[in-house]
Amino acid sequence: MDRIYNRIAGQSLERIAALSDGVFAIAMTLIVLDIRIAAPWQVHSERDLWLALVALGPRLLMYLVSFMTLGIFWVGQQTQLNLFARSDRTLSWIHIAFLATVTITPFSTMLLGQFITFRIALAIYWLNIVALGATLLWSWSYAMATGLGKPDVVDEATSRAMVRRIVVAQVLYALGAALCAFSTYLAIAAIMAVQVGYALGLNWGGHRTRAPG
Amino acid sequence: MDRIYNRIAGQSLERIAALSDGVFAIAMTLIVLDIRIAAPWQVHSERDLWLALVALGPRLLMYLVSFMTLGIFWVGQQTQLNLFARSDRTLSWIHIAFLATVTITPFSTMLLGQFITFRIALAIYWLNIVALGATLLWSWSYAMATGLGKPDVVDEATSRAMVRRIVVAQVLYALGAALCAFSTYLAIAAIMAVQVGYALGLNWGGHRTRAPG
Amino acid sequence: MDRIYNRIAGQSLERIAALSDGVFAIAMTLIVLDIRIAAPWQVHSERDLWLALVALGPRLLMYLVSFMTLGIFWVGQQTQLNLFARSDRTLSWIHIAFLATVTITPFSTMLLGQFITFRIALAIYWLNIVALGATLLWSWSYAMATGLGKPDVVDEATSRAMVRRIVVAQVLYALGAALCAFSTYLAIAAIMAVQVGYALGLNWGGHRTRAPG
Amino acid sequence: MDRIYNRIAGQSLERIAALSDGVFAIAMTLIVLDIRIAAPWQVHSERDLWLALVALGPRLLMYLVSFMTLGIFWVGQQTQLNLFARSDRTLSWIHIAFLATVTITPFSTMLLGQFITFRIALAIYWLNIVALGATLLWSWSYAMATGLGKPDVVDEATSRAMVRRIVVAQVLYALGAALCAFSTYLAIAAIMAVQVGYALGLNWGGHRTRAPG
Numbered sequence: 001m002d003r004i005y006n007r008i009a010g011q012s013l014e015r016i017a018a019l020s021d022g023v024f025a026i027a028m029t030l031i032v033l034d035i036r037i038a039a040p041w042q043v044h045s046e047r048d049l050w051l052a053l054v055a056l057g058p059r060l061l062m063y064l065v066s067f068m069t070l071g072i073f074w075v076g077q078q079t080q081l082n083l084f085a086r087s088d089r090t091l092s093w094i095h096i097a098f099l100a101t102v103t104i105t106p107f108s109t110m111l112l113g114q115f116i117t118f119r120i121a122l123a124i125y126w127l128n129i130v131a132l133g134a135t136l137l138w139s140w141s142y143a144m145a146t147g148l149g150k151p152d153v154v155d156e157a158t159s160r161a162m163v164r165r166i167v168v169a170q171v172l173y174a175l176g177a178a179l180c181a182f183s184t185y186l187a188i189a190a191i192m193a194v195q196v197g198y199a200l201g202l203n204w205g206g207h208r209t210r211a212p213g
Numbered sequence: 214m215d216r217i218y219n220r221i222a223g224q225s226l227e228r229i230a231a232l233s234d235g236v237f238a239i240a241m242t243l244i245v246l247d248i249r250i251a252a253p254w255q256v257h258s259e260r261d262l263w264l265a266l267v268a269l270g271p272r273l274l275m276y277l278v279s280f281m282t283l284g285i286f287w288v289g290q291q292t293q294l295n296l297f298a299r300s301d302r303t304l305s306w307i308h309i310a311f312l313a314t315v316t317i318t319p320f321s322t323m324l325l326g327q328f329i330t331f332r333i334a335l336a337i338y339w340l341n342i343v344a345l346g347a348t349l350l351w352s353w354s355y356a357m358a359t360g361l362g363k364p365d366v367v368d369e370a371t372s373r374a375m376v377r378r379i380v381v382a383q384v385l386y387a388l389g390a391a392l393c394a395f396s397t398y399l400a401i402a403a404i405m406a407v408q409v410g411y412a413l414g415l416n417w418g419g420h421r422t423r424a425p426g
Numbered sequence: 427m428d429r430i431y432n433r434i435a436g437q438s439l440e441r442i443a444a445l446s447d448g449v450f451a452i453a454m455t456l457i458v459l460d461i462r463i464a465a466p467w468q469v470h471s472e473r474d475l476w477l478a479l480v481a482l483g484p485r486l487l488m489y490l491v492s493f494m495t496l497g498i499f500w501v502g503q504q505t506q507l508n509l510f511a512r513s514d515r516t517l518s519w520i521h522i523a524f525l526a527t528v529t530i531t532p533f534s535t536m537l538l539g540q541f542i543t544f545r546i547a548l549a550i551y552w553l554n555i556v557a558l559g560a561t562l563l564w565s566w567s568y569a570m571a572t573g574l575g576k577p578d579v580v581d582e583a584t585s586r587a588m589v590r591r592i593v594v595a596q597v598l599y600a601l602g603a604a605l606c607a608f609s610t611y612l613a614i615a616a617i618m619a620v621q622v623g624y625a626l627g628l629n630w631g632g633h634r635t636r637a638p639g
Numbered sequence: 640m641d642r643i644y645n646r647i648a649g650q651s652l653e654r655i656a657a658l659s660d661g662v663f664a665i666a667m668t669l670i671v672l673d674i675r676i677a678a679p680w681q682v683h684s685e686r687d688l689w690l691a692l693v694a695l696g697p698r699l700l701m702y703l704v705s706f707m708t709l710g711i712f713w714v715g716q717q718t719q720l721n722l723f724a725r726s727d728r729t730l731s732w733i734h735i736a737f738l739a740t741v742t743i744t745p746f747s748t749m750l751l752g753q754f755i756t757f758r759i760a761l762a763i764y765w766l767n768i769v770a771l772g773a774t775l776l777w778s779w780s781y782a783m784a785t786g787l788g789k790p791d792v793v794d795e796a797t798s799r800a801m802v803r804r805i806v807v808a809q810v811l812y813a814l815g816a817a818l819c820a821f822s823t824y825l826a827i828a829a830i831m832a833v834q835v836g837y838a839l840g841l842n843w844g845g846h847r848t849r850a851p852g
Contacts, residue, residue: 015230015234015291017654017657018230018231018234018657019234019237019238019287021238021654021657021658021661022234022235022237022238022239022448022451022661023238023241023242024658024661025238025448025658025660025661025662025664025665026238026239026242026661026665027242028662028738028739028742029662029665029666029669029742029745030242030246031742032742032743032745032746033669033745035746036746036749037750037753040753040754043754046757046758046759049754049757049759049760050759053759053763067735067739067742071732071735074658074735075728075731075732075735078654089288092288093284093288093412096280096284096287096288099241100241100280103241103242103244103245103280104245106242106245106246107245107248107249110249111250114250114253115253115256115262118259118262119259120259120262120263120266121262124266199732228443228447228504231443231444231447232447232450232451232500234451235447235448235450235451235452235661235664236451236454236455238451238661239451239452239455240455243455243459302501305501306497306501306625309493309497309500309501312454313454313493316454316455316457316458316493317458319455319458319459320458320461320462323462324463327463327466328466328469328475331472331475332472333472333475333476333479334475337479441656441660441717444656444657444660445660445663445664445713447664448660448661448663448664448665449664449667449668451664452664452665452668453668456668456672515714518714519710519714519838522706522710522713522714525667526667526706529667529668529670529671529706530671532668532671532672533671533674533675536675537676540676540679541679541682541688544685544688545685546685546688546689546692547688550692
């Protein structure tokens with residue numbers, strides 16, 4: 001029986017990684033599809049085109065924010081999968097749930113790009129980030145509870161660092177989103193600041209070698 | 214000659230898995246593309262945006278249902294591929310047929326999301342699920358008949374469990390769909406209930422370690 | 427120096443396969459995107475929906491034809507890659523050219539689905555099939571000429587069979603397309619007949635174990 | 640600690656390659672999506688369809704240019720990844736930045752296809768090519784500086800050749816783009832000439848066995 005388990009589980013980790021790379025690749029590319037000149041037939045001069053492109057500013061901004069979001073969570077999921085020795089049916093479903101939150105990103109990105117001054121749009125975008133972090137945290141907690149981690153690699157310290165890092169990131173995102181009380185632009189700027197910090201590998205309560213993002 | 218066979222077949226299983234991961238990843242992401250504010254130019258206040266989002270309810274519901282459908286059949290196909298020792302030309306074509314039913318899912322999802330109270334839309338969605346199950350059952354039956362399964366892993370019990378599980382699932386989906394006689398919402402709720410059951414790994418006539426979904 | 431060559435070349439075959447699986451997966455899924463109710467706001471009854479779906483007939487037909495086309499050429503390319511021992515820069519570019527003809531398929535499919543009674547649309551679709559076959563033939567001829575095939579697997583007989591099979595298929599497609607002189611539907615039916623024949627593995631001048639499609 | 644690093648890094652190279660193949664596959668396919676008859680309802684005769692297709696000329700041209708651009712940079716990135724022994728967090732982020740410039744390509748392609756006589760559209764397309772080259776150059780310089788290259792494969796000569804090749808290519812692209820002072824068509828023709836040169840493997844200051852494009 002174990003032989004079946006291990007074979008299926010072994011495959012699973014690879015298939016989860018392959019499906020995830022596909023979903024991330026598509027989500028990263030689709031968020032660009034929405035950046036298009038609204039009324040091309042009204043563009044008659046270089047100046048018209050320039051103004052039309054300037055009008056795309058909010059969407060270009062949201063594309064940057066979402067590309068970083070997806071990049072951070074892609075690295076985060078990859079780091080987890082690299083620390084797992086095997087998978088099981090429940091872990092597969094947790095990652096399918098994680099991928100569901102990834103596929104929602106193009107929707108919340110388009111919404112905020114379209115209605116960048118609306119708090120509801122920002123709230124939905126923030127909830128999307130919360131869902132991305134929550135499913136990733138769920139994945140790690142489940143894997144630790146069921147001993148799916150690589151025994152010779154994952155110790156208590158690593159585990160605590162992973163959890164702390166995700167929690168701290170989410171707290172920072174929440175504080176950033178809260179700034180929409182003053183201005184949605186301010187909130188987006190704050191979220192971007194947190195993302196750039198993670199992309200650059202600044203460690204707020206995380207340990208570099210296992211940085212989940 | 215066997216050397217050729219084995220090499221090509223060996224590769225095939227990997228290529229089938231890779232193509233499938235790609236098709237599933239795209240189908241899972243495309244079903245979101247259809248969730249967009251119908252008339253953004255009519256949205257002038259937070260309240261307008263909220264109402265516009267509420268109007269997207271049916272599409273969000275269908276997105277959830279279809280994401281679960283695709284997740285279940287992705288796990289189901291993966292479980293089968295993990296139990297096969299090799300592939301052949303016919304099995305490749307059976308899985309290409311299976312992928313055809315996967316690529317149709319975004320269409321039937323959009324259709325039911327758009328016309329959620331129409332029985333024809335629900336019937337087409339249900340036929341899509343039937344086609345997904347039928348091709349997967351065809352794949353398993355063919356593999357068993359031609360001895361493509363891993364000899365040391367796949368025994369009579371496993372085989373019976375796989376077939377029984379797919380058949381039972383399809384019977385439950387059919388019963389759920391039949392509820393559209395009363396209300397399409399009721400039918401969709403019943404289909405979701407079956408899906409959640411499978412996602413949670415409840416075993417109606419299936420054996421956990423080989424659960425195809 | 428050889429060590430560099432082999433490493434890079436070895437990787438290349440895998441990367442070509444991975445890129446190809448991605449392109450085929452997306453092309454197979456995108457040809458569905460075009461199948462959508464033209465004027466949903468005009469659908470008020472089950473009967474309206476039924477008529478709207480019937481009106482989608484030509485697009486559904488073209489979806490089937492193109493899915494089979496893509497399936498045949500995916501299997502065909504895969505068979506070739508499995509028979510190659512290594513790749514080089516030129517072979518990579520031949521396969522990038524092949525993928526260009528794959529990415530054009532959704533365009534020619536949409537065009538013929540939209541203008542199914544127009545000879546120009548059919549001619550373009552046929553030229554697409556010609557380009558798919560020509561690049562695959564180019565790939566095989568180049569690989570044979572430069573000795574990239576697996577020495578212990580690929581012999582004269584295999585090589586001749588591969589070439590003959592592609593040529594025969596293209597002749598049959600050309601004859602089918604020529605029927606548009608009478609009716610484009612007749613031509614499409616003939617092309618489908620050829621495809622079904624290949625999908626079922628009927629061997630017109632090909633050898634089953636190396637059937638390129 | 641090294642054991643963790645190496646495992647994660649080892650995985651990373653594969654995951655970066657997988658994500659990249661996905662992003663390139665989607666970008667290569669999406670640039671076709673924009674090639675569609677503007678007003679199908681106005682097409683009543685074979686002649687109308689022919690004229691409508693002729694009107695798509697600029698978009699078909701841009702599709703060809705961009706497909707070659709993506710092909711060149713796919714081969715270029717692949718060549719680099721094949722020469723790396725391992726990856727680290729920073730290299731992953733450099734390649735995520737590279738992929739961001741890849742996902743922007745469908746946008747700049749559509750823009751230039753739509754406004755092929757506008758200098759701003761050409762400038763944006765050229766800046767996209769600059770960004771593709773700059774991130775790839777960044778990736779190579781970082782990998783050399785931190786010793787991520789395969790020690791037995793990558794020597795000073797290889798490294799200089801890689802850098803020189805990218806720089807020379809960018810200079811040629813810049814000169815080509817500058818021709819838009821006279822005509823954007825002339826500039827596009829020049830850019831295509833450079834691309835065809837690289838696709839054919841002409842070596843301007845590059846060494847064939849490590850040609851990055």
